[in-house]
Amino acid sequence: MNSFWSLTGFEYKKILCRKSTWIVFFLAIIATVISVSGTLLGNSYIDGEIYESNYEGMTKDRSYARSLSGQAIDHKLIVKAVDAYSKIPGSDSYHDTTEYQTFARPYSAIYAIVRTVYNTESKRFNMEDFQKLSEEQVEQFYALRRNKQVQLVEATSMSDKAKEKVLVLDAKIMTPLIFSYTDGYTRFFVTVYTLGLVAAFAMAVCIAPIFSGEYAAGTDQLILTSRHGKNKLIAAKLFTGFSLAALICAVLTAVDYILSLSLFGSDGADAPLQLYSPLSPYPLTMGKTALILAVCTLFACLMTAAITMLLSAKFKSPFGVIILVGLLLIMPMFVSISERNIVLYNLFQLLPTNMMPYWTVTNGILYELLGLVIKPYVFMPIFAIVISMLLAPLAYRSFKKHQIG
Amino acid sequence: MELAIDRVTKRYANKIACDRISLTLHAGVYGLLGANGAGKTTLMRMMCGVLAPTSGTIAFDGIDVNHEDYRDVLGYLPQDFGYYPEFTAQNFMLYIAMLKGLPKVRAMEKSRELLELVSLEKEAKKKIKTFSGGMKQRLGIAQSLLNDPKILILDEPTAGLDPKERVRFRNLISRLGAKRIVLLSTHIVSDVEHIADTILLMKNGQLIHQGTLEQIIDTITGKVWECSVSQEAAEIMCEKHPVINIRQEGEKIFLRLICENPPQDDATGVTATLEDLYLYYFSGVNEQ
Numbered sequence: 001m002n003s004f005w006s007l008t009g010f011e012y013k014k015i016l017c018r019k020s021t022w023i024v025f026f027l028a029i030i031a032t033v034i035s036v037s038g039t040l041l042g043n044s045y046i047d048g049e050i051y052e053s054n055y056e057g058m059t060k061d062r063s064y065a066r067s068l069s070g071q072a073i074d075h076k077l078i079v080k081a082v083d084a085y086s087k088i089p090g091s092d093s094y095h096d097t098t099e100y101q102t103f104a105r106p107y108s109a110i111y112a113i114v115r116t117v118y119n120t121e122s123k124r125f126n127m128e129d130f131q132k133l134s135e136e137q138v139e140q141f142y143a144l145r146r147n148k149q150v151q152l153v154e155a156t157s158m159s160d161k162a163k164e165k166v167l168v169l170d171a172k173i174m175t176p177l178i179f180s181y182t183d184g185y186t187r188f189f190v191t192v193y194t195l196g197l198v199a200a201f202a203m204a205v206c207i208a209p210i211f212s213g214e215y216a217a218g219t220d221q222l223i224l225t226s227r228h229g230k231n232k233l234i235a236a237k238l239f240t241g242f243s244l245a246a247l248i249c250a251v252l253t254a255v256d257y258i259l260s261l262s263l264f265g266s267d268g269a270d271a272p273l274q275l276y277s278p279l280s281p282y283p284l285t286m287g288k289t290a291l292i293l294a295v296c297t298l299f300a301c302l303m304t305a306a307i308t309m310l311l312s313a314k315f316k317s318p319f320g321v322i323i324l325v326g327l328l329l330i331m332p333m334f335v336s337i338s339e340r341n342i343v344l345y346n347l348f349q350l351l352p353t354n355m356m357p358y359w360t361v362t363n364g365i366l367y368e369l370l371g372l373v374i375k376p377y378v379f380m381p382i383f384a385i386v387i388s389m390l391l392a393p394l395a396y397r398s399f400k401k402h403q404i405g
Numbered sequence: 406m407e408l409a410i411d412r413v414t415k416r417y418a419n420k421i422a423c424d425r426i427s428l429t430l431h432a433g434v435y436g437l438l439g440a441n442g443a444g445k446t447t448l449m450r451m452m453c454g455v456l457a458p459t460s461g462t463i464a465f466d467g468i469d470v471n472h473e474d475y476r477d478v479l480g481y482l483p484q485d486f487g488y489y490p491e492f493t494a495q496n497f498m499l500y501i502a503m504l505k506g507l508p509k510v511r512a513m514e515k516s517r518e519l520l521e522l523v524s525l526e527k528e529a530k531k532k533i534k535t536f537s538g539g540m541k542q543r544l545g546i547a548q549s550l551l552n553d554p555k556i557l558i559l560d561e562p563t564a565g566l567d568p569k570e571r572v573r574f575r576n577l578i579s580r581l582g583a584k585r586i587v588l589l590s591t592h593i594v595s596d597v598e599h600i601a602d603t604i605l606l607m608k609n610g611q612l613i614h615q616g617t618l619e620q621i622i623d624t625i626t627g628k629v630w631e632c633s634v635s636q637e638a639a640e641i642m643c644e645k646h647p648v649i650n651i652r653q654e655g656e657k658i659f660l661r662l663i664c665e666n667p668p669q670d671d672a673t674g675v676t677a678t679l680e681d682l683y684l685y686y687f688s689g690v691n692e693q
Contacts, residue, residue, distance in 0.1 A: 002508075002509070003506060010499075010500045014491075014492075017489070017492070018491070216487075217487030217488075217489070218485055218486045219487045219489065221483040222481070222483070222486060222501060222548065224454070225454065225476060225481040226476060226501065226505045227473055227476045227505050227506040227552070228503070228504050229476065230476070402455075403457060404450055404455040405455075
């Protein structure tokens, strides 16, 4: 066992000795920081004049939202928001009006939640619709939400069992929703996808040479003729690949999470997810959702590591591995699969790139396997583990059987 | 101690690199001679388990070449191999020692000892990327000895070494050969001549001769001649006989060649050397 850890140490040394590792890691940190703080840069303008900086705008919205925190999103609060918005004169760019800034903006977070429920397929609910919202419509807010949920679920091609499960989950959501400021968490939800892709690519660059680098450098001959070269060393290499992938992902996730919460505010860990996605059927809190996203991203990175190591064991050059893994990560962003073909759709969501975004992890389309109905955020990590466990022995075997000549 | 190679063949799509080679090696130094493409490296790679033979078996005292126990007694210096440029010589040695299963303390001791043996003790803490070709080659030799191997396979071990280092290395190999099987391939005939107990001659994937220096040379004994001839006669002789050496001497051409009978009346019969034999067999190959 000692030699295993010593060999793992040397594998880390090989990776950490390369300049490319540090460059990629540094760029990944920069990308994560920019993706979190990017929206705070710049200014907002009214009539061509700087009205406020984006950072000032965020702090203003935050203080407005914090003043509403703890209040139930019920008839009373929605009516208050409607009244405030009714003061805005008809205008295409209503954000620029003094009335919006003075009266409506403090309720903009409520409007953002409410409009999603009132949107219909044929018409997008806008500010004018909100101004005209009747007492009766406000009263029906949660009933309307539930009806909409039923319609959405029925429109899918899931089995009846799965549909029923989604609706049961949805019924567990406590209403009325209690409002809380949650922008720190929602910023994390948005940026975790970017960070996941950055982490997966950075990890691929670092571990692509783990096997193919030995072929390219000609050190494979020394390794494969040594006592542990065809067993313990391969295990140490695989462990190094997986642990480094986990480490890179964990560090970037931590940077993203800490930065999101410190810049935007750490409130709302216990707030319901529906404050961000009013139609989400999952009775989750913001904190739990953040954890789920971090876990799914981590396992997506581990699956990418398994794929990278298999390709590394097969290819003679790390460059080919990096290019292929890069394509694997980028291509799914340009492909869209219809939900009507549920099998293909669900399979497509199991690509590493699709395991990271908030909207696929918390998608209302469930997985069905052997009579079991499984939530995407449960199925995705399990799938990643299974695939990694299948690919790792293939990489092991491929390096062990590598022929020199 | 017996390394048995039994009808080992390596066939590629359009070439047979090794053709039914059978050999039994015991403790001692074996020199493998052959031109480029003769199959030496292929044979050595198969003996090290990094290239699977198309057919045939290789075993050391009954242990198959693919078994961990075989690798445990193997030391290998490949012809062209890489290092980790950012590693120091000491780190590289420690890494290889770990791969060979040496405990940490023993690995430290052995690394120090071997770096001293190849005169790299002062460079132990320097990164390999700063090393010259000769220094890298010495480091390669040192790593092959880390596990005190019973089978030591050295592919072109003296390449890149200066004459002084080569002599040191030859002496070292001679010592090592007393207790283990040492197989070395080289283009430098004098290296083999000086240290090999048994010489193996490979050509076109086949083992064409094996034996002691005397036995090997016996093939051409009494057939090596030296003479000085005119330009025209030299051209005729070069076409008819394998020429070992040719040089201008005044108006005449000096020739050292191999033929059954004296090429001309005043030709002098000389003692055959391994180099004569090597050139006799392989000059044609190299020209191709």
